Amino acid sequence: MQRLARLIPLSGLLVLAGVLTAPFATVSFAQQKGAPSKAEQSNMELVGHDDLQARSAYQPVIHKQGARWIAYVGHHGGMALNPLTGKQEPNGTSIVDVTDPKHPKYLAHIPGEASNPAEGAEAGGAQMVRVCDGSELPRADKSKVYLLRPFGMSAEEIWDVSNPAAPSRVTVVVSGLHDSHKSWWECDSGIAYLVGGAPGWRAKRMTMIYDLSDPAKPVFIRYFGLPGQQPGSTGPVPSDLHGPMSTGPKGNRVYFAYGPGGDGVIQIVDREKLLTGPKEPTDKNLRYPQIARVDLPPGIGAHTAYPLLGMELPEFAKQKGGKTGDFLLVPGETFGNECQETRQMLRIFDITTESKPVAISTWTVPEASGNFCGRGGRFGSHSTNENLTPLFYKRVVFLSHFNAGVRALDIRDPYHPKEIGYYIPAVTDKTDKRCVGTGADEHCKIAIQTNNVEVDDRGYIYIADRANTGLHILQLTGAARQVANLP
Numbered sequence: 001m002q003r004l005a006r007l008i009p010l011s012g013l014l015v016l017a018g019v020l021t022a023p024f025a026t027v028s029f030a031q032q033k034g035a036p037s038k039a040e041q042s043n044m045e046l047v048g049h050d051d052l053q054a055r056s057a058y059q060p061v062i063h064k065q066g067a068r069w070i071a072y073v074g075h076h077g078g079m080a081l082n083p084l085t086g087k088q089e090p091n092g093t094s095i096v097d098v099t100d101p102k103h104p105k106y107l108a109h110i111p112g113e114a115s116n117p118a119e120g121a122e123a124g125g126a127q128m129v130r131v132c133d134g135s136e137l138p139r140a141d142k143s144k145v146y147l148l149r150p151f152g153m154s155a156e157e158i159w160d161v162s163n164p165a166a167p168s169r170v171t172v173v174v175s176g177l178h179d180s181h182k183s184w185w186e187c188d189s190g191i192a193y194l195v196g197g198a199p200g201w202r203a204k205r206m207t208m209i210y211d212l213s214d215p216a217k218p219v220f221i222r223y224f225g226l227p228g229q230q231p232g233s234t235g236p237v238p239s240d241l242h243g244p245m246s247t248g249p250k251g252n253r254v255y256f257a258y259g260p261g262g263d264g265v266i267q268i269v270d271r272e273k274l275l276t277g278p279k280e281p282t283d284k285n286l287r288y289p290q291i292a293r294v295d296l297p298p299g300i301g302a303h304t305a306y307p308l309l310g311m312e313l314p315e316f317a318k319q320k321g322g323k324t325g326d327f328l329l330v331p332g333e334t335f336g337n338e339c340q341e342t343r344q345m346l347r348i349f350d351i352t353t354e355s356k357p358v359a360i361s362t363w364t365v366p367e368a369s370g371n372f373c374g375r376g377g378r379f380g381s382h383s384t385n386e387n388l389t390p391l392f393y394k395r396v397v398f399l400s401h402f403n404a405g406v407r408a409l410d411i412r413d414p415y416h417p418k419e420i421g422y423y424i425p426a427v428t429d430k431t432d433k434r435c436v437g438t439g440a441d442e443h444c445k446i447a448i449q450t451n452n453v454e455v456d457d458r459g460y461i462y463i464a465d466r467a468n469t470g471l472h473i474l475q476l477t478g479a480a481r482q483v484a485n486l487p
Contacts, residue, residue: 040370043421043480044408047460048473050104053080054430055091057464058127059182060471062098062387062456065133065145069456070164071096071104072131072147073464073471077115077124090114091125093149094471095164101460101473107165113152124152128180128195131161132187132215139190139214146170146215148192150180156194158215173218179204182243184254185212191221191275193244193254203229205240207256209275222279226258226265226293230281239263242303242333245386246271253291255305260333261344264302266294268354291354299342301332306384307351308414311394315413325352327360327414329397334380337436338445339373343380346399348414363417365404370424376445377434377467378402382452389457396420396476396484398461400453406463408476410483421480424448425465425472432467459486 039046056076063070075091082089084106092112097105112126130148134140147159147167155175161167173194180196190213197204206225210218223230226238239259246254252272258265273289296302306329316322328351332344345364349357364381365372372379382400385392392398399407405424409417427446435444451466461474476484 039426040405040424041422043476043478044406044423044461044474045477046423046425046472047475048098048101048104049470050094050096050106051428051430051470052094052096052464053082053106053109054468054470055080055094056125056432056466056468057094057451057471058125058466059129059452060454060462060464061129061131062454062460062462063131063145064457065164068097068099068164069101069458070107070161071098071462071471072129072161074127074129074149075112075125076127076466077112077152079115082109084109093126093129093147093159093167095161095167096471097164098456098460098462098473104471104473108167110149110159110167113154115152126150126152128182130183130185130192132185132190134215136187137190137213137215141216148173148183148185148212148215150183150196153177153179153196156180156183156196158212158218170216171218173210173212174208174220179240181205184244184246186246186248189213189249190215191246193246195241195243198223200231201225201229202231202233202237203240205242207241207244221275223281224274225281225286226267227283227286230286233283239265245305245307247307247309251309253307255307255328257302257305257330259296260301260303261335262301262332262342263298264296264300264330264332266292266296266302266305266328266330266349266357268292268305268351268357292351292357294349294357300347301344303331303333303344303381304383304386305330306386306397308394308411311414313413315415325350325414326354327351328357329384329411331381331383331399333382334378334402337377337434339367339379340436343367344382346381346384346409346417348411348417350414360415361417363399363409363419365401365407365419365422370404372404375403375447377447377449379404382450385453385455385461387455387457389455389459391457391459391486392455392484396480398453398455400450400463402449402451403447405448405450406453406461406474408461408480412483420483421476421478423463423472423474425450425463425469428469431465431469434467459484
């Protein structure tokens with residue numbers, strides 16, 4: 001099963017593009033006051049680092065290939081020099097050997113779609129990555145390893161990365177899209193949930209389901225979204241999909257998160273009904289596989305819906321009932337720089353009774369703990385790790401928090417999540433500026449922007465920075481290792 005990634009709305013991108021490219025919005029790394037010159041940390045430490053050719057990074061996925069561990073990192077739009085080829089290349093996919101996490105080795109860069117300034121500062125690139133072994137996919141070449149990624153906003157592609165230093169494209173799954181983003185791929189079944197805008201749909205991002213059990217021969221299954229997003233519907237359009245997480249054939253659930261920056265929606269779906277039910281996108285058919293839907297208030301977003309299933313709850317061990325439960329971790333995504341909007345947080349929902357989810361707790365980094373509103377860039381939650389390795393699952397979750405770095409949370413009691421560690425990288429000469437205001441009122445600061453986080457089955461933590469600071473490889477230390485049962 002694939003190990004259990006958001007574009008700013010177009011209007012926001014246009015504004016951001018203006019402030020980031022204004023010629024008078026300059027700032028020197030060496031001269032900026034308040035930019036931390038050293039990493040800040042508690043119960044976490046740096047193991048290794050790669051600058052990813054100073055490309056703005058989104059999703060890392062860590063995949064074991066034989067005796068090697070390979071990091072595949074998706075990038076936002078932009079352009080940078082690839083020293084391996086000596087050419088300027090549109091941001092795409094970085095491939096890094098992290099077998100020795102102290103000395104990561106950059107192997108290859110697959111260029112993405114060139115940015116179109118009219119579509120915003122982060123258009124183009126290839127933000128998402130998913131990887132499956134052919135030996136696990138039902139009808140694939142058993143000797144190969146496959147990469148699924150978007151090509152900018154317009155397409156989804158499959159690449160052969162069996163030799164990660166020499167990737168080759170296998171096929172284009174679908175083209176003619178707009179705003180493609182955070183997909184999910186079930187390696188045990190080959191079913192892929194692609195996120196993007198299909199022609200005719202009212203939502204810029206919804207779900208396109210394909211059978212990629214043979215990656216060279218994609219088979220379309222159906223479109224899916226919230227009622228009101230489909231062609232021909234009327235009334236307000238529900239929030240765009242951000243991303244799904246599936247438990248595959250065995251778990252038979254898909255968890256969808258819509259509206260990462262506000263007007264969030266959480267949806268729990270019966271996977272079997274989704275794949276085999278009536279496919280015409282009527283309101284009735286779109287509701288058919290739905291088990292539950294939660295519509296959040298305007299200021300609350302849903303970036304990811306991360307399931308914690310079969311949790312043992314020590315607090316209730318002596319109770320007649322309630323000794324175990326199922327939960328969803330739902331972080332929203334903060335967009336405004338320097339706290340110019342409602343802060344997004346991690347929210348935990350009890351889904352033990354699936355049809356009636358109930359919110360039970362929230363968590364955020366205290367602003368005063370680091371004067372984060374004054375540091376520059378975004379401050380607030382973004383996403384969790386998605387690999388459900390037994391090393392951490394149901395014990396520790398890692399939450400990226402932009403200028404507050406990555407935070408390690410003890411979630412053994414989901415009613416009272418507790419921070420047990422954090423790591424905020426130091427800015428470097430490659431860290432990009434973040435701006436607020438316009439014209440004479442514009443000002444910019446250099447700030448860490450920890451964007452996405454992932455873990456591997458060895459216990460290492462990987463954080464990718466959207467402000468060009470690269471990939472940091474971390475590990476827990478001190479009391480935090482004990483919470484995770486690490487030696």
